[in-house]
Amino acid sequence: MTPPSPAKRRLAVMTSGGDAQGMNPAVRAVVRTALHYNADIYAIYEGYRGLIEGGDRIRPATFDDVSGILNRGGTVIGTARSLEFRERSGRLKAVHNLVEKGIDRLVVIGGDGSLSGADLLRREWSSLINELVETGKIDQETADRHPALMITGLVGSIDNDMIGTDMTIGADSALHRIVEAIDSISSTAASHQRSFIVEVMGRHCGYLALMSAIAGGADYVFIPENPPAPGWETHLCAQISNVRASGRRNSIVVVAEGAQDSDHNPIDSDYIRQVLEDRLGEDTRVTILGHVQRGGAPSAFDRSMSSQQGFAAVEEVLSATADTVPSIIGVQHNRVAKAPLMESVAKTHELASLIAAKDYDTALTLRGDSYTELSHVFHSISHALPGVRQKTKSSRIAVLNVGGLAPGMNAAARVAIRLGLHRGHTILGVKGSFAGLAEGDVQEMQWGDVEGWSSRGGAELGISRKVPTVRDLYAIGRGLETHGIDGLVIIGGWDAFESAHTMWRERDRYEAFKIPMICLPASIDNNLPYSELSIGADSALNLIVDSIDRVRQAGAAQRRAFVVETMGGNCGYLALLAGLSGGAVRVYLHEEGITLKDLSVDVERMVDSFRAGQRLFMVVANEKASPMYTSDFLCRLFEQESQDLFDARKVVLGQTQQGGTPSPFDRILGTRLAAHAMDWISNEIDRSRADNAVIGTINGSVKVMSMRQAEDLADWENRRPLKQWWMDLRPILDVLAQRLPVEQTR
Ligand code: ATP
Numbered sequence: 001m002t003p004p005s006p007a008k009r010r011l012a013v014m015t016s017g018g019d020a021q022g023m024n025p026a027v028r029a030v031v032r033t034a035l036h037y038n039a040d041i042y043a044i045y046e047g048y049r050g051l052i053e054g055g056d057r058i059r060p061a062t063f064d065d066v067s068g069i070l071n072r073g074g075t076v077i078g079t080a081r082s083l084e085f086r087e088r089s090g091r092l093k094a095v096h097n098l099v100e101k102g103i104d105r106l107v108v109i110g111g112d113g114s115l116s117g118a119d120l121l122r123r124e125w126s127s128l129i130n131e132l133v134e135t136g137k138i139d140q141e142t143a144d145r146h147p148a149l150m151i152t153g154l155v156g157s158i159d160n161d162m163i164g165t166d167m168t169i170g171a172d173s174a175l176h177r178i179v180e181a182i183d184s185i186s187s188t189a190a191s192h193q194r195s196f197i198v199e200v201m202g203r204h205c206g207y208l209a210l211m212s213a214i215a216g217g218a219d220y221v222f223i224p225e226n227p228p229a230p231g232w233e234t235h236l237c238a239q240i241s242n243v244r245a246s247g248r249r250n251s252i253v254v255v256a257e258g259a260q261d262s263d264h265n266p267i268d269s270d271y272i273r274q275v276l277e278d279r280l281g282e283d284t285r286v287t288i289l290g291h292v293q294r295g296g297a298p299s300a301f302d303r304s305m306s307s308q309q310g311f312a313a314v315e316e317v318l319s320a321t322a323d324t325v326p327s328i329i330g331v332q333h334n335r336v337a338k339a340p341l342m343e344s345v346a347k348t349h350e351l352a353s354l355i356a357a358k359d360y361d362t363a364l365t366l367r368g369d370s371y372t373e374l375s376h377v378f379h380s381i382s383h384a385l386p387g388v389r390q391k392t393k394s395s396r397i398a399v400l401n402v403g404g405l406a407p408g409m410n411a412a413a414r415v416a417i418r419l420g421l422h423r424g425h426t427i428l429g430v431k432g433s434f435a436g437l438a439e440g441d442v443q444e445m446q447w448g449d450v451e452g453w454s455s456r457g458g459a460e461l462g463i464s465r466k467v468p469t470v471r472d473l474y475a476i477g478r479g480l481e482t483h484g485i486d487g488l489v490i491i492g493g494w495d496a497f498e499s500a501h502t503m504w505r506e507r508d509r510y511e512a513f514k515i516p517m518i519c520l521p522a523s524i525d526n527n528l529p530y531s532e533l534s535i536g537a538d539s540a541l542n543l544i545v546d547s548i549d550r551v552r553q554a555g556a557a558q559r560r561a562f563v564v565e566t567m568g569g570n571c572g573y574l575a576l577l578a579g580l581s582g583g584a585v586r587v588y589l590h591e592e593g594i595t596l597k598d599l600s601v602d603v604e605r606m607v608d609s610f611r612a613g614q615r616l617f618m619v620v621a622n623e624k625a626s627p628m629y630t631s632d633f634l635c636r637l638f639e640q641e642s643q644d645l646f647d648a649r650k651v652v653l654g655q656t657q658q659g660g661t662p663s664p665f666d667r668i669l670g671t672r673l674a675a676h677a678m679d680w681i682s683n684e685i686d687r688s689r690a691d692n693a694v695i696g697t698i699n700g701s702v703k704v705m706s707m708r709q710a711e712d713l714a715d716w717e718n719r720r721p722l723k724q725w726w727m728d729l730r731p732i733l734d735v736l737a738q739r740l741p742v743e744q745t746r
Pocket of ligand 1: 048115156
């Protein structure tokens with residue numbers, strides 16, 4: 001094996017420990033980014049075991065080797081647990097194999113164990129190299145070429161158990177599997193009036209249990225960081241009895257596999273079943289989800305975030321020197337971020353020690369603000385039962401949807417309604433948006449009316465896109481007065497924002513508008529200026545990515561170029577993220593437009609790629625990317641210029657993108673925002689204030705801002721935010737999709 005020239009850096013990527021969906025997109029991104037930076041990239045097969053075995057287990061990876069793996073679960077380069085790597089003798093063999101191939105940079109994708117192992121290898125590197133020289137296994141020249149090992153970690157673990165990253169690779173997909181299971185179980189449980197106990201993975205981390213309990217509308221959850229005191233059986237039974245007395249036909253209890261009480265007595269699913277059967281006479285069944293949670297295709301989030309992380313990991317490891325403190329590349333506040341590797345591992349171990357020492361408050365704090373917050377939110381929702389009211393002053397709050405459909409709207413409405421009732425308010429459901437309010441289609445909502453809404457697509461309260469004109473305002477004002485409405489919760493997209501904005505501007509002319517109003521962002525377009533993410537966008541993205549997978553499969557038999565058209569209006573979020581998660585070669589966005597020059601370059605690339613043996617060319621176009629070069633036009637152009645090498649097909653997903661079951665993320669976001677919105681509106685009413693506000697997430701935290709602030713963040717003409725954070729991801733798609741350095745192709 002010829003050593004690389006001094007300028008040519010050589011790195012390797014490996015997966016280790018338990019597999020997780022999203023590892024393949026990360027491997028793909030590492031390989032392609034390395035090639036983009038003109039580095040040599042190797043894949044190590046079967047984790048540390050392969051590293052120790054060497055030979056064919058460590059081989060160069062090409063651009064095409066990682067084609068077609070983006071949508072595959074597990075890890076195509078294999079993973080293993082290796083006892084031998086825990087021994088110095090094993091690590092000596094590993095170093096020998098690496099230097100023989102001229103590799104001294106490593107991207108390791110795995111859990112805290114795998115990352116600790118990598119760091120140990122890094123720390124021992126020079127002494128292991130010396131030993132190899134002394135024993136004549138390598139010569140001094142080889143040793144001198146590799147004075148240090150540079151490592152970067154990506155955290156692959158479905159449990160989301162690592163401190164230093166908000167999300168580990170695989171956790172979102174595992175949550176999809178669990179919530180799908182809870183949805184299925186709920187329907188059968190309700191048919192038979194049964195209770196179900198669902199056990200999910202998570203030895204020290206209750207993330208999967210807590211989030212699936214929120215998304216699945218469960219009644220009780222057991223997580224290791226917030227254990228109940230001994231004697232919890234009484235509380236559980238009282239809670240389940242109350243739920244049944246409220247008219248719910250089933251109950252769901254979610255248990256993390258590491259659940260225990262505050263005295264460290266394990267809480268076992270079977271024991272919970274026994275308690276419910278013995279004390280309440282409930283027909284109770286246990287479902288232990290096990291490896292199903294690791295399976296299936298990675299979610300859209302796991303594909304796009306792992307791709308971004310793989311990209312960042314290569315930049316990090318290539319720029320590292322012997323003195324660089326190794327990092328993990330993770331996620332913080334919805335952006336790729338790095339954290340010191342060993343500090344993250346140490347904090348992760350510290351959390352387990354805190355639980356062992358019964359210091360649960362600190363353990364929960366270490367998990368981060370949103371985890372703690374969502375643990376409180378779950379507690380509030382599960383205790384918001386009829387007959388338990390927090391206050392006596394009754395205000396009348398109306399909830400309505402406005403705009404296009406967005407999956408997760410129902411989850412938000414359900415939480416707003418139940419928490420509102422719990423606070424002692426009268427909650428009115430307005431059917432059919434503002435027109436319904438004007439026409440008096442208003443109904444008093446009861447606790448049981450929203451049963452099962454968290455998993456339902458569509459809009460149970462009805463919806464209309466109509467933005468009130470100045471002429472409609474009088475009727476809306478009268479509707480507000482007739483029903484004595486003291487506060488308004490508006491769930492919707494740009495139309496909702498614009499309607500609320502109009503009412504805010506006209507408040508001096510209409511006394512009825514001087515009530516607190518709050519807008520929750522719900523739009524698949526993700527185009528609202530007051531929230532980085534809106535309810536519905538993640539579900540739409542998953543649907544588009546699933547459709548791209550199907551199109552890919554169907555098209556693989558022929559040589560074909562596809563133009564997949566996504567919704568989004570003038571906002572390219574869906575198109576770009578779907579392109580990144582679906583492995584598109586090219587995306588067209590309204591923000592960038594399409595020029596004739598672009599098209600000529602793209603056609604040339606397309607023809608070249610088919611000539612080189614490619615069977616498929618995937619293009620994702622935003623519906624408004626260009627008024628002239630429509631998807632239809634693009635298709636005809638590609639076909640015309642195909643030189644008979646391929647044909648072209650248009651796939652317009654249309655309204656399907658607004659339908660379907662909401663994703664776990666959208667249900668959780670809807671829940672979180674609705675809980676905060678209800679707090680805000682109750683406070684406003686208590687203080688006799690009448691602000692107009694919007695609520696969303698900024699930098700991962702929930703933020704309420706005034707209509708005046710939101711107004712300034714909006715690009716009113718294009719109906720999108722002035723600043724679109726996700727445009728920073730644009731170059732990554734180009735790197736992952738193209739064989740040549742970007743500047744040579746664009
Ligand atoms: P998961 O979260 O899925 O368990 P993990 O990476 O933590 O993933 P481990 O079994 O702890 O999984 O580690 C995987 C491999 O990493 C081990 O089999 C071993 O080869 C190596 N490894 C783990 N910890 C160490 C260590 N302290 N020293 C050396 N090698 C280690």
